[in-house]
Amino acid sequence: MPGQIQFSEEGAIALVTLSYPGKLNAMARAMWRELRAVFHRIQAESRWRCVVVRGEDGAFCAGGDISEYPSFRFDDSQLRDFHETDVWGGLAAMLDCDVPIVAQIEGACMGAGMEIASCCDIRIAGESAKFGAPIARLGFPMAPREAQLVARAAGELTVREMLLEAAVLPASEMKARGFLGRVVPDHEVAREAMASAQRVAALGPNAARLNKQALRALVQRREPHDPYRYAGSAEHREGVTAFLEKRKPAF
Amino acid sequence: MPGQIQFSEEGAIALVTLSYPGKLNAMARAMWRELRAVFHRIQAESRWRCVVVRGEDGAFCAGGDISEYPSFRFDDSQLRDFHETDVWGGLAAMLDCDVPIVAQIEGACMGAGMEIASCCDIRIAGESAKFGAPIARLGFPMAPREAQLVARAAGELTVREMLLEAAVLPASEMKARGFLGRVVPDHEVAREAMASAQRVAALGPNAARLNKQALRALVQRREPHDPYRYAGSAEHREGVTAFLEKRKPAF
Amino acid sequence: MPGQIQFSEEGAIALVTLSYPGKLNAMARAMWRELRAVFHRIQAESRWRCVVVRGEDGAFCAGGDISEYPSFRFDDSQLRDFHETDVWGGLAAMLDCDVPIVAQIEGACMGAGMEIASCCDIRIAGESAKFGAPIARLGFPMAPREAQLVARAAGELTVREMLLEAAVLPASEMKARGFLGRVVPDHEVAREAMASAQRVAALGPNAARLNKQALRALVQRREPHDPYRYAGSAEHREGVTAFLEKRKPAF
Numbered sequence: 001m002p003g004q005i006q007f008s009e010e011g012a013i014a015l016v017t018l019s020y021p022g023k024l025n026a027m028a029r030a031m032w033r034e035l036r037a038v039f040h041r042i043q044a045e046s047r048w049r050c051v052v053v054r055g056e057d058g059a060f061c062a063g064g065d066i067s068e069y070p071s072f073r074f075d076d077s078q079l080r081d082f083h084e085t086d087v088w089g090g091l092a093a094m095l096d097c098d099v100p101i102v103a104q105i106e107g108a109c110m111g112a113g114m115e116i117a118s119c120c121d122i123r124i125a126g127e128s129a130k131f132g133a134p135i136a137r138l139g140f141p142m143a144p145r146e147a148q149l150v151a152r153a154a155g156e157l158t159v160r161e162m163l164l165e166a167a168v169l170p171a172s173e174m175k176a177r178g179f180l181g182r183v184v185p186d187h188e189v190a191r192e193a194m195a196s197a198q199r200v201a202a203l204g205p206n207a208a209r210l211n212k213q214a215l216r217a218l219v220q221r222r223e224p225h226d227p228y229r230y231a232g233s234a235e236h237r238e239g240v241t242a243f244l245e246k247r248k249p250a251f
Numbered sequence: 252m253p254g255q256i257q258f259s260e261e262g263a264i265a266l267v268t269l270s271y272p273g274k275l276n277a278m279a280r281a282m283w284r285e286l287r288a289v290f291h292r293i294q295a296e297s298r299w300r301c302v303v304v305r306g307e308d309g310a311f312c313a314g315g316d317i318s319e320y321p322s323f324r325f326d327d328s329q330l331r332d333f334h335e336t337d338v339w340g341g342l343a344a345m346l347d348c349d350v351p352i353v354a355q356i357e358g359a360c361m362g363a364g365m366e367i368a369s370c371c372d373i374r375i376a377g378e379s380a381k382f383g384a385p386i387a388r389l390g391f392p393m394a395p396r397e398a399q400l401v402a403r404a405a406g407e408l409t410v411r412e413m414l415l416e417a418a419v420l421p422a423s424e425m426k427a428r429g430f431l432g433r434v435v436p437d438h439e440v441a442r443e444a445m446a447s448a449q450r451v452a453a454l455g456p457n458a459a460r461l462n463k464q465a466l467r468a469l470v471q472r473r474e475p476h477d478p479y480r481y482a483g484s485a486e487h488r489e490g491v492t493a494f495l496e497k498r499k500p501a502f
Numbered sequence: 503m504p505g506q507i508q509f510s511e512e513g514a515i516a517l518v519t520l521s522y523p524g525k526l527n528a529m530a531r532a533m534w535r536e537l538r539a540v541f542h543r544i545q546a547e548s549r550w551r552c553v554v555v556r557g558e559d560g561a562f563c564a565g566g567d568i569s570e571y572p573s574f575r576f577d578d579s580q581l582r583d584f585h586e587t588d589v590w591g592g593l594a595a596m597l598d599c600d601v602p603i604v605a606q607i608e609g610a611c612m613g614a615g616m617e618i619a620s621c622c623d624i625r626i627a628g629e630s631a632k633f634g635a636p637i638a639r640l641g642f643p644m645a646p647r648e649a650q651l652v653a654r655a656a657g658e659l660t661v662r663e664m665l666l667e668a669a670v671l672p673a674s675e676m677k678a679r680g681f682l683g684r685v686v687p688d689h690e691v692a693r694e695a696m697a698s699a700q701r702v703a704a705l706g707p708n709a710a711r712l713n714k715q716a717l718r719a720l721v722q723r724r725e726p727h728d729p730y731r732y733a734g735s736a737e738h739r740e741g742v743t744a745f746l747e748k749r750k751p752a753f
Contacts, residue, residue: 066742066745066746067746069742069746070742070743070746073733073738073742074733074734074738074739074742075733075734076730076731076733076734077730078733079730079733080730083730100411100415100416121408121411121412121415122408122411122412122415122416123408135709136705136706136709136710136713137705137706137741137745137751138706138738138741138742138745138751139706139708139709139735139737139738139739139740139741139742139751139753140706140709140712140732140737140738140741140742141708141709141710141712141713141716141729141732142713142716143716143729143730144715144716144719144725144726144729147713147716147717147720148716148717148719148720151717151720152407153407153408155680156654156655156717157623157624157625157655157680157681157683158683159717160602160623160624160713160717161623161624161683163709163710163713164602164623164624164702164705164710164713164714165602165624165698165701165702165705166701166705167683175427176427176677176678177680178406178408178428178429178680179408181408181409181412181418196416199416199417200415200416203387203388203415203416203417204387204388204389204390204391206390206392207386207387207390207391207392207414208387208392208414208415210392211387211392211393211398211411211414211415212415213395214392214393214394214395214398214399215398215399215402215407215410215411217395217399218398218399218402223395224395227392227394227395228327228328228330228331228334228394229327230391230392231324231325231326231327231329231330232325232326232327233390235390235391236324236325236389236390236391237325237390238390239387239388239389239390239391240317240320240321240324240389240390240391241321243317243388243389244317244318244320244321249388249389249390251390351662351666351667372662372663372666373659373662373663373666373667374659403658404658404659426678427678429657429659429679429680430659431659432659432660432663432669447667450667450668451666451667454638454639454666454667454668455638455639455640455641455642457641457643458637458638458641458642458643458665459638459643459665459666461642461643462638462643462644462649462662462665462666463666464646465643465644465645465646465649465650466649466650466653466658466661466662468646468650469649469650469653474646475646478643478645478646479578479579479581479582479585479645480578481642481643482575482576482577482578482580482581483576483577483578484641486641486642487575487576487641487642488576488641489641490639490640490641490642491568491571491572491575491576491640491641491642492572494568494639494640495568495569495571495572500639500640500641502641
């Protein structure tokens with residue numbers, strides 16, 4: 001079975017599953033393109049209120065599919081194309097997605113796994129999950145935009161330890177360093193991620209989209225477009241009115 | 252009693268108290284304008300060496316005064332005016348204040364409370380304080396500059412959990428996430444905040460102003476103006492001389 | 503004995519030692535110039551794979567050499583020259599060094615010590631190490647670029663507590679705040695720093711240089727130069743090939 005990005009749904013929650021059996025869901029080149037397509041699809045439809053990203057069978061993602069590397073990594077322009085078009089294409093589709101994304105992290109979260117997790121809004125991991133990016137063992141660096149993405153999410157000290165020393169850190173340490181919001185027993189990760197997604201899905205969906213746009217603008221150092229146009233929206237009126245009428249809002 | 256911003260003083264320490272009895276000091280629209288006026292006044296006088304910001308009666312600030320919202324939130328330009336002129340006017344006056352600001356945080360620190368606390372230099376909270384910005388329950392997002400302010404102070408992961416999942420976090424967690432410098436038993440918060448303010452007030456006041464200008468320049472990505480003009484100042488000479496003479500400086 | 507920057511080597515690891523006996527290795531003005539020269543030398547040669555920066559005799563660095571201050575601090579242009587040429591010259595040489603730098607922190611890490619440690623990629627400290635920048639006691643601020651450097655590494659809240667309140671924080675707190683990666687018993691700091699340097703030195707040296715360039719570009723908000731030119735390098739081929747052949751790479 002080749003690796004693939006699986007898509008399924010549960011109500012308004014989209015489930016994106018990294019799947020490469022026998023390779024701890026390492027990202028093959030084609031999977032980056034599928035990741036991009038899946039997130040473009042999610043972004044294009046208004047029905048989704050949350051996305052859960054997870055890996056199959058007890059791992060999140062162990063990195064890239066190294067067996068493919070000799071076919072394209074040793075040529076400058078092919079290497080650039082791999083990182084800038086395929087890998088960044090997938091990551092940028094996640095970063096540009098206005099729907100909140102929950103990372104459900106079990107087992108290995110290495111290299112590409114760290115990059116994908118860094119694109120998520122909420123990160124929940126199991127106690128035995130492991131984090132790192134030991135690609136200096138393979139004699140190459142992280143691509144600049146990818147390193148900068150991970151540095152923003154995990155902190156500069158952590159990304160430097162991972163890249164320069166090949167440090168691999170446990171979930172408890174990644175919680176202490178601010179990369180993870182919650183660490184739970186391994187058998188509760190899936191349940192906790194879904195509970196988080198359901199809490200997100202119950203709130204105003206347009207508010208979520210506008211919040212993500214505002215925070216994205218911070219990273220991109222620009223102003224978000226027309227941020228107060230929601231004033232007269234049904235969601236806004238319903239939320240405020242329901243509060244004042246002491247009832248639950250129906251978003 | 253309508254909400255108001257109270258001002259008092261204790262030596263060189265200015266005390267700014269958020270007060271809206273019965274509403275956990277929620278910020279009414281007029282209170283944002285008062286907050287701005289108070290900090291403009293503090294900034295304009297050279298006598299202040301530290302400011303303590305606190306809430307009345309065991310709460311810091313529970314958010315905005317939602318009862319006012321139907322009167323202005325549902326119109327684009329009124330909504331913009333509220334956020335960009337009133338709210339940001341108050342927050343910007345705090346951010347532009349060169350006098351060090353200590354946040355004394357008890358009880359609820361939600362929404363507007365998070366924003367006001369994010370403008371403070373030193374943050375001390377009681378063990379039972381609670382932090383969040385669950386406005387997606389009301390069907391609206393945080394305004395972009397406000398979200399970016401909180402993201403800088405509390406970290407992106409935390410602001411995303413607060414805005415997208417309506418997460419409410421205890422003081423211990425906000426300490427672990429780097430938003431709080433100290434968490435103390437509830438009955439010691441006021442004493443610890445005042446002790447902190449007194450330590451600040453005993454140090455060189457012009458040094459504090461220059462330090463705040465330098466750190467503000469980092470956020471605004473510009474150079475501070477003429478940062479070495481203090482070379483011949485009495486404060487500078489006294490500090491260095493007193494050290495070398497092994498005596499306490501008199502600032 | 504005047505203060506000096508000592509240089510020695512152990513295989514591919516360069517050892518830079520801050521040394522000012524009797525002054526807890528406070529940085530005299532001449533030491534900043536020596537620090538710059540040492541790091542320019544390390545950067546110019548390709549043989550180094552890691553640098554360990556440490557202080558002599560149980561302290562890292564207690565700050566600046568205050569006894570020199572009356573000779574130049576009270577004049578604007580001499581003060582500017584001290585900070586912008588001498589101090590920043592030394593710090594910039596560290597920041598511009600492509601070889602990974604490990605900070606081995608024992609005892610006092612104050613003022614200039616915080617600045618030097620902030621230029622390191624990996625920070626390891628002993629349990630009894632102390633951190634701060636209480637220069638407001640001396641009636642002067644941290645220079646803007648220096649304050650911004652420390653704020654990036656230690657977080658804004660921490661640098662504000664250090665500068666505005668003269669807070670001195672223990673190693674455990676600096677670990678919790680994300681400035682330190684590891685805190686170990688005092689007698690193990692030297693061994694742990696050398697073990698870290700050896701792990702760094704065993705990995706692909708060009709990968710390390712490219713990673714540091716990419717992360718530096720993030721701070722400087724520019725694109726790194728030609729980041730994929732390593733594609734056909736021997737190091738890259740060896741790393742990937744060795745992995746696929748299930749043997750150790752020889753970098």
